[in-house]
Amino acid sequence: MGQRRWHNLSETLIEWVIRLCGISAIICVFGIFFFVFREGADLLFHRFDIVQFLFSQEWYPTSQSHIRYGVLALIAGTASVTVLAMLMAVPFGLGAAIFVSEFCGPKMKEALKITIELLAAIPSVVWGFIGLTVMNPLIITVFHAPIGLNVLNGGIILALMSVPIIVSIAEDALKAVPDSYREAGLALGATRWQLIYRVLLPAAKNGLLAAVLLGVGRAVGETMAVLMATGHAVKIPTSLLDSVRTLTATIAAELGEAPMHSDHYQVLFIIGILLFSLTFAVNLIADLIVKGIRNK
Amino acid sequence: MNPTDPTLPAASPKVVIDHLSAWFGATPALQEISLNIYPFERLAIIGPAGSGKSTLLRCLNRLNDLTPGFRSQGQVFLDGQELLTSPVDVAQLRRKIALVNTDPTPLPGTVFDNIAIALKMAGVRAPAQIDERVETGLRNVFLWDEVKDHLHDPALHLTNEKRKRLSVARALALEPEILLLDEPCANLDHVSATRFEDSLEELKQRYTIVMATNDIKQAARASDKTAFFLKGELVEWSSTRKFFTQPDQPRSHAFITERF
Numbered sequence: 001m002g003q004r005r006w007h008n009l010s011e012t013l014i015e016w017v018i019r020l021c022g023i024s025a026i027i028c029v030f031g032i033f034f035f036v037f038r039e040g041a042d043l044l045f046h047r048f049d050i051v052q053f054l055f056s057q058e059w060y061p062t063s064q065s066h067i068r069y070g071v072l073a074l075i076a077g078t079a080s081v082t083v084l085a086m087l088m089a090v091p092f093g094l095g096a097a098i099f100v101s102e103f104c105g106p107k108m109k110e111a112l113k114i115t116i117e118l119l120a121a122i123p124s125v126v127w128g129f130i131g132l133t134v135m136n137p138l139i140i141t142v143f144h145a146p147i148g149l150n151v152l153n154g155g156i157i158l159a160l161m162s163v164p165i166i167v168s169i170a171e172d173a174l175k176a177v178p179d180s181y182r183e184a185g186l187a188l189g190a191t192r193w194q195l196i197y198r199v200l201l202p203a204a205k206n207g208l209l210a211a212v213l214l215g216v217g218r219a220v221g222e223t224m225a226v227l228m229a230t231g232h233a234v235k236i237p238t239s240l241l242d243s244v245r246t247l248t249a250t251i252a253a254e255l256g257e258a259p260m261h262s263d264h265y266q267v268l269f270i271i272g273i274l275l276f277s278l279t280f281a282v283n284l285i286a287d288l289i290v291k292g293i294r295n296k
Numbered sequence: 297m298n299p300t301d302p303t304l305p306a307a308s309p310k311v312v313i314d315h316l317s318a319w320f321g322a323t324p325a326l327q328e329i330s331l332n333i334y335p336f337e338r339l340a341i342i343g344p345a346g347s348g349k350s351t352l353l354r355c356l357n358r359l360n361d362l363t364p365g366f367r368s369q370g371q372v373f374l375d376g377q378e379l380l381t382s383p384v385d386v387a388q389l390r391r392k393i394a395l396v397n398t399d400p401t402p403l404p405g406t407v408f409d410n411i412a413i414a415l416k417m418a419g420v421r422a423p424a425q426i427d428e429r430v431e432t433g434l435r436n437v438f439l440w441d442e443v444k445d446h447l448h449d450p451a452l453h454l455t456n457e458k459r460k461r462l463s464v465a466r467a468l469a470l471e472p473e474i475l476l477l478d479e480p481c482a483n484l485d486h487v488s489a490t491r492f493e494d495s496l497e498e499l500k501q502r503y504t505i506v507m508a509t510n511d512i513k514q515a516a517r518a519s520d521k522t523a524f525f526l527k528g529e530l531v532e533w534s535s536t537r538k539f540f541t542q543p544d545q546p547r548s549h550a551f552i553t554e555r556f
Contacts, residue, residue, distance in 0.1 A: 178401075
């Protein structure tokens with residue numbers, strides 16, 4: 001009898017622990033949003049000029065006479081390195097995933113997967129270090145640029161960081177395509193490339209899109225590597241060799257110096273809200289696209 | 297092995313299978329099969345599960361090449377050209393000898409896409425021609441009237457029976473010379489199965505059809521010739537009428553009577 005009661009109790013307990021684990025993700029997300037929002041709320045609701053914030057290029061948070069909190073250049077910085085990184089990482093990542101999933105033998109596949117996972121495990125500060133000490137002189141020599149810490153450097157570093165994520169998620173997506181699709185395609189006289197292009201890519205498109213968007217998320221959210229590799233100059237870039245500063249790098253670089261609860265401190269949190277909204281928008285769009293594809 | 301029925305035609309065969317043996321790893325799947333397939337005939341390959349019916353079909357368009365551990369010995373000729381050992385364009389071969397699998401697999405995309413993909417892979421580009429051949433393909437299997445208003449719905453929304461006919465339509469859209477059907481009426485109710493057999497009768501005018509089936513009644517109704525397989529061995533091969541009325545081999549007789 002006692003054993004049975006104990007059994008029931010442990011059953012209920014386990015159920016609650018699991019339930020708590022499930023809910024904790026939602027609580028964490030809301031908690032983070034609440035915290036970030038609370039820190040910036042005072043400025044946001046009382047003295048904040050949102051038009052200037054979004055559309056001005058002037059970022060002078062510590063100026064004595066001319067304080068300006070315009071993040072347009074920072075948005076442009078984040079956008080430029082992200083777009084450049086994705087232009088390189090998406091074709092490379094998807095190509096690599098197709099190779100790993102469809103073309104290489106089992107031994108090669110194992111070796112490649114281990115290497116790719118290793119690449120994903122490199123800490124971002126190490127990537128920043130590579131940007132600073134390897135890419136920087138390389139870009140100066142090759143392009144005769146005055147400085148090698150710029151959009152190109154940041155884009156390449158971010159691409160290298162996003163590729164492993166894109167490869168592993170995309171490879172999973174391709175692997176999840178049932179073999180019956182491959183066979184049906186081949187039975188219709190598909191060549192290897194036709195099979196990939198006409199059958200496998202359409203069948204795996206949800207997963208591939210998720211892979212790309214996770215890559216975008218990685219690139220938008222990355223801080224340390226871009227802080228070290230992009231030159232940290234507040235300006236809208238007009239060429240790949242211009243130095244830029246990203247939203248994330250600004251928060252990382254300035255939060256430690258801004259006095260608690262000052263306007264500067266709060267505006268950094270508002271940048272946090274902006275980043276949060278950006279990634280939320282990316283995820284939402286992805287979700288809608290995926291749902292759209294599914295219903296089609 | 298020679299056909300045991302003197303009424304078999306003397307016309308030159310479309311496919312000659314000559315002492316074909318096959319293995320999956322160490323397990324033999326086919327043993328010394330010799331069999332001819334003549335133009336525009338419907339050949340039924342019957343036998344219990346595991347008798348090598350599907351393996352034989354998949355040898356003909358070399359789909360077994362994809363299975364790890366598969367190897368074969370012997371020869372298969374299509375219009376005099378050897379298929380297994382000599383270098384052939386496998387993609388082209390599979391368009392000539394089209395296989396429809398037991399489990400119908402709609403490809404990703406719409407009903408229309410399913411056939412259009414096959415056409416595009418075969419190099420058909422003109423949209424008007426694709427439209428026309430999609431319609432013909434669907435009409436061939438009596439599917440057109442049922443799906444013409446849903447051509448752009450996902451093929452995965454179709455019922456199992458319609459999926460089956462769609463995969464046949466997809467194979468036929470490529471205008472193959474030989475159509476291989478693996479268990480064509482598995483999971484079909486008898487009304488759909490009868491309709492399907494009727495369409496085979498009509499398709500016979502244009503294609504050579506080889507179907508592997510568990511359903512011996514279907515073989516009796518819808519084929520011109522029957523080959524009976526048992527454990528990878530060809531037991532008997534003759535005209536369907538003769539096979540079902542006066543089989544030469546006691547094993548054939550046992551198989552028919554047990555099942556009827």
